[in-house]
Amino acid sequence: xxxxxxxxxxxxxxxxxxxxxxxxxxxxxxxxxxxxxxxxxxxxxxxxxxxxxxxxxxxxxxxxxxxxxxxxxxxxxxxxxxxxxxxxxxxxxxxxxxxxxxxxxxxxxxxxxxxxxxxxxxxxxxxxxxxxxxxxxxxxxxxxxxxxxxxxxxxxxxxxxxxxxxxxxxxxxxxxxxxxxxxxxxxxxxxxxxxxxxxxxxxxxxxxxxxxxxxxxxxxxxxxxxxxxxxxxxxxxxxxxxxxxxxxxxxxxxxxxxxxxxxxxxxxxxxxxxxxxxxxxxxxxxxxxxxxxxxxxxxxxxxxxxxxxxxxxxxxxxxxxxxxxxxxxxxxxxxxxxxxxxxxxxxxxxxxxxxxxxxxxxxxxxxxxxxxxxxxxxxxxxxxxxxxxxxxxxxxxxxxxxxxxxxxxxxxxxxxxxxxxxxxxxxxxxxxxxxxxxxxxxxxxxxxxxxxxxxxxxxxxxxxxxxxxxxxxxxxxxxxxxxxxxxxxxxxxxxxxxxxxxxxxxxxxxxxxxxxxxxxx
Amino acid sequence: xxxxxxxxxxxxxxxxxxxxxxxxxxxxxxxxxxxxxxxxxxxxxxxxxxxxxxxxxxxxxxxxxxxxxxxxxxxxxxxxxxxxxxxxxxxxxxxxxxxxxxxxxxxxxxxxxxxxxxxxxxxxxxxxxxxxxxxxxxxxxxxxxxxxxxxxxxxxxxxxxxxxxxxxxxxxxxxxxxxxxxxxxxxxxxxxxxxxxxxxxxxxxxxxxxxxxxxxxxxxxxxxxxxxxxxxxxxxxxxxxxxxxxxxxxxxxxxxxxxxxxxxxxxxxxxxxxxxxxxxxxxxxxxxxxxxxxxxxxxxxxxxxxxxxxxxxxxxxxxxxxxxxxxxxxxxxxxxxxxxxxxxxxxxxxxxxxxxxxxxxxxxxxxxxxxxxxxxxxxxxxxxxxxxxxxxxxxxxxxxxxxxx
Numbered sequence: 001x002x003x004x005x006x007x008x009x010x011x012x013x014x015x016x017x018x019x020x021x022x023x024x025x026x027x028x029x030x031x032x033x034x035x036x037x038x039x040x041x042x043x044x045x046x047x048x049x050x051x052x053x054x055x056x057x058x059x060x061x062x063x064x065x066x067x068x069x070x071x072x073x074x075x076x077x078x079x080x081x082x083x084x085x086x087x088x089x090x091x092x093x094x095x096x097x098x099x100x101x102x103x104x105x106x107x108x109x110x111x112x113x114x115x116x117x118x119x120x121x122x123x124x125x126x127x128x129x130x131x132x133x134x135x136x137x138x139x140x141x142x143x144x145x146x147x148x149x150x151x152x153x154x155x156x157x158x159x160x161x162x163x164x165x166x167x168x169x170x171x172x173x174x175x176x177x178x179x180x181x182x183x184x185x186x187x188x189x190x191x192x193x194x195x196x197x198x199x200x201x202x203x204x205x206x207x208x209x210x211x212x213x214x215x216x217x218x219x220x221x222x223x224x225x226x227x228x229x230x231x232x233x234x235x236x237x238x239x240x241x242x243x244x245x246x247x248x249x250x251x252x253x254x255x256x257x258x259x260x261x262x263x264x265x266x267x268x269x270x271x272x273x274x275x276x277x278x279x280x281x282x283x284x285x286x287x288x289x290x291x292x293x294x295x296x297x298x299x300x301x302x303x304x305x306x307x308x309x310x311x312x313x314x315x316x317x318x319x320x321x322x323x324x325x326x327x328x329x330x331x332x333x334x335x336x337x338x339x340x341x342x343x344x345x346x347x348x349x350x351x352x353x354x355x356x357x358x359x360x361x362x363x364x365x366x367x368x369x370x371x372x373x374x375x376x377x378x379x380x381x382x383x384x385x386x387x388x389x390x391x392x393x394x395x396x397x398x399x400x401x402x403x404x405x406x407x408x409x410x411x412x413x414x415x416x417x418x419x420x421x422x423x424x425x426x427x428x429x430x431x432x433x434x435x436x437x438x439x440x441x442x443x444x445x446x447x448x449x450x451x452x453x454x455x456x457x458x459x460x461x462x463x464x465x466x467x468x469x470x471x472x473x474x475x476x477x478x479x480x481x482x483x484x485x486x487x488x489x490x491x492x493x494x495x496x497x498x499x500x501x502x503x504x505x506x507x508x509x510x511x512x513x514x515x516x517x518x519x520x521x
Numbered sequence: 522x523x524x525x526x527x528x529x530x531x532x533x534x535x536x537x538x539x540x541x542x543x544x545x546x547x548x549x550x551x552x553x554x555x556x557x558x559x560x561x562x563x564x565x566x567x568x569x570x571x572x573x574x575x576x577x578x579x580x581x582x583x584x585x586x587x588x589x590x591x592x593x594x595x596x597x598x599x600x601x602x603x604x605x606x607x608x609x610x611x612x613x614x615x616x617x618x619x620x621x622x623x624x625x626x627x628x629x630x631x632x633x634x635x636x637x638x639x640x641x642x643x644x645x646x647x648x649x650x651x652x653x654x655x656x657x658x659x660x661x662x663x664x665x666x667x668x669x670x671x672x673x674x675x676x677x678x679x680x681x682x683x684x685x686x687x688x689x690x691x692x693x694x695x696x697x698x699x700x701x702x703x704x705x706x707x708x709x710x711x712x713x714x715x716x717x718x719x720x721x722x723x724x725x726x727x728x729x730x731x732x733x734x735x736x737x738x739x740x741x742x743x744x745x746x747x748x749x750x751x752x753x754x755x756x757x758x759x760x761x762x763x764x765x766x767x768x769x770x771x772x773x774x775x776x777x778x779x780x781x782x783x784x785x786x787x788x789x790x791x792x793x794x795x796x797x798x799x800x801x802x803x804x805x806x807x808x809x810x811x812x813x814x815x816x817x818x819x820x821x822x823x824x825x826x827x828x829x830x831x832x833x834x835x836x837x838x839x840x841x842x843x844x845x846x847x848x849x850x851x852x853x854x855x856x857x858x859x860x861x862x863x864x865x866x867x868x869x870x871x872x873x874x875x876x877x878x879x880x881x882x883x884x885x886x887x888x889x890x891x892x893x894x895x896x897x898x899x900x901x902x903x904x905x906x907x908x909x910x911x912x913x914x915x916x917x918x919x920x921x922x923x924x925x926x
Contacts, residue, residue, distance in 0.1 A: 277880075
């Protein structure tokens with residue numbers, strides 16, 4: 001079969017995470033059957049699930065977080081008492097002592113830590129957003145740095161979840177389903193900066209509420225998301241009480257509209273999708289009582305989804321012109337099921353989907369086609385993805401989308417054939433580039449347009465990162481071989497010349513990673 | 522939604538980076554001066570993302586309905602943390618002593634019961650209207666501040682705006698050139714590699730060429746001894762961002778116009794009153810204003826800082842001691858060029874019948890009038906340009922007179 005390198009570039013970059021280097025043969029495989037290469041992953045639904053040793057369920061993680069918080073509290077109290085008696089305070093240690101020094105986690109021989117020159121000094125990137133945990137400069141010798149604090153269970157969990165996701169992204173063939181995971185996870189985002197529980201649950205939320213439904217039905221994903229403790233915590237629904245519920249009457253607290261509003265505005269109908277303030281308030285009442293069981297476990301296993309009938313607003317509710325009878329938990333589930341099938345939802349999802357994969361200004365005909373697929377298949381997301389890959393627009397539209405920082409870093413790791421053993425430097429670089437993992441600034445997720453990611457500061461930082469990678473890894477690679485893996489004859493003459501004429505392999509690698517072929521998709 | 526968003530901007534410990542004249546240098550940005558009176562005006566736009574509770578920041582303590590509506594989080598003129606009375610009616614949040622000082626020195630003003638033309642409650646559309654300057658939301662890829670730059674005469678006048686942060690806020694996006702800066706800590710790519718890449722982009726991808734060149738030019742101007750990392754929290758980070766931006770803007774050849782955004786104002790639950798979460802954030806904002814004042818030095822005299830947010834919050838607290846998305850709120854002005862010491866408001870009152878949709882402070886002032894007044898006072902833009910180019914179809918929102926001294 002004839003090789004079509006241009007279509008391979010689309011297959012790998014527009015739909016996937018870019019070609020892997022080494023002996024993967026990704027570009028050749030993609031070039032011989034571009035559509036087939038992309039669609040092959042859709043046939044393996046089980047491949048979307050992510051199970052790795054040590055990754056735990058949301059209730060288990062919730063209980064570990066509660067236990068950690070209790071220990072911190074006890075340690076603080078003991079320290080207070082010890083100040084009076086001059087005795088040393090016990091330190092919290094929610095985890096059993098590791099059999100090796102903790103620093104081993106921070107000095108693994110991974111590409112990215114080498115690159116960033118942050119060997120022993122790398123602190124957990126989930127703290128790197130705070131200025132008091134600044135990454136030291138590459139020039140500073142490790143010995144000069146203060147010894148890192150041991151990671152607590154929340155930081156460890158976050159890093160383990162991040163590592164599992166990154167390793168999966170590095171190893172998959174095309175990466176289309178992983179890109180779908182990232183898309184849906186961003187659509188239904190939570191933010192790990194909300195608090196300890198959100199940080200603890202960020203990875204589990206994606207594994208449990210997003211992944212099982214990425215090739216399933218939208219309505220199922222919607223229900224799983226809105227009933228997940230991480231989402232209920234992120235958008236405050238665990239605090240919301242029906243004003244006329246038993247708890248609402250006793251505790252003099254009441255309704256919080258946050259989750260209800262974002263369900264309709266961001267998750268389903270879209271703003272302007274035909275709902276009113278009354279509908280927001282009504283849905284907020286309908287989902288009162290959707291919460292998770294706390295540390296005492298009065299309404300269920302701690303950290304698991306629970307319906308608290310005492311907090312639920314009694315009575316029927318009118319939502320989007322339809323009355324939902326007082327059926328407790330089922331009232332909200334019925335409402336969500338209807339919202340998932342609303343025409344505005346189909347339109348909103350189709351538009352966002354096409355914008356993500358094809359163009360900032362999505363081609364209207366393609367949006368219309370996907371909307372119809374969504375409606376006809378009752379929100380079958382596999383059918384939606386298949387229709388996208390089958391469309392001509394997705395293959396013909398010019399490559400004007402900008403890779404997000406996450407896509408850029410993953411594509412780079414793949415091309416260099418590195419599977420990280422430690423997520424630290426990826427997390428740091430994501431923070432630097434303005435896309436901290438699972439931590440968007442608002443519930444609308446990270447931006448999805450070239451304008452947002454091709455900003456001056458962002459480009460300069462990408463170059464700095466690429467330059468460091470070049471300095472560390474350049475000596476051992478042949479840049480022209482790498483260009484063959486990345487783009488082959490789809491690479492522009494100018495890019496090829498720029499790389500050929502670089503004054504060193506190090507510089508050539510930096511330029512390759514920053515080339516339009518690697519930045520645009 | 523997000524309790525106290527951690528600011529993602531990291532601080533710099535880089536030295537001077539682009540020492541030579543490798544690029545069309547930063548220093549070539551035209552100097553901006555008003556020939557007529559020798560002033561060298563500067564404008565900083567601070568966007569508070571998440572919708573600030575204006576009633577909790579500048580409290581209408583004299584309104585008989587305020588205390589009841591704002592309930593447990595209402596400010597009061599007495600008690601352990603008394604609000605600072607601005608006049609007989611309005612009082613400022615106690616965590617803003619610097620703004621109070623500026624106000625008393627007549628270098629700060631409040632505009633109350635203000636809103637953009639947007640009347641719904643989506644953050645993202647609200648921010649879109651606030652920053653695009655259009656009357657309604659849409660996918661407009663340019664902002665009013667960029668179009669104001671475009672409208673300025675060329676030559677001696679400013680030609681470039683400064684976007685602070687890793688991405689350019691919409692308000693500064695558009696065809697007029699902008700430069701971006703964020704404090705960071707990374708070893709730097711060398712000039713030669715950067716030049717080769719810019720050259721490749723010029724041939725293959727002009728948009729990337731322009732973005733990258735701008736990013737490269739800015740780095741050296743912002744770095745300096747006082748940008749070393751310091752321990753701190755969101756409050757310290759707001760100050761650091763302001764300090765870096767002020768340093769850039771204080772330079773003779775620095776940008777005259779900057780935009781930056783602080784996140785985290787979406788106080789749905791446990792908003793707090795005189796102390797608590799909102800108080801913490803307001804303290805950060807107050808510190809950022811102080812950094813602008815001290816960092817701009819003599820230039821503060823010609824500066825206006827506009828603080829605005831996409832909309833307000835419900836007048837009545839919700840069931841979780843917070844507030845939901847509302848309409849009317851405040852805008853703040855600070856700077857030596859502000860004709861301050863005033864709360865400017867056509868106060869609508871907080872009686873149930875006076876609330877917008879029975880929920881929100883009713884807006885009586887169009888935020889565009891306030892911004893137009895500032896742009897006119899600082900840069901002399903005409904009514905017509907403001908009504909057509911900067912804020913399209915906004916003739917009805919007349920520029921507010923006398924905001925700038």
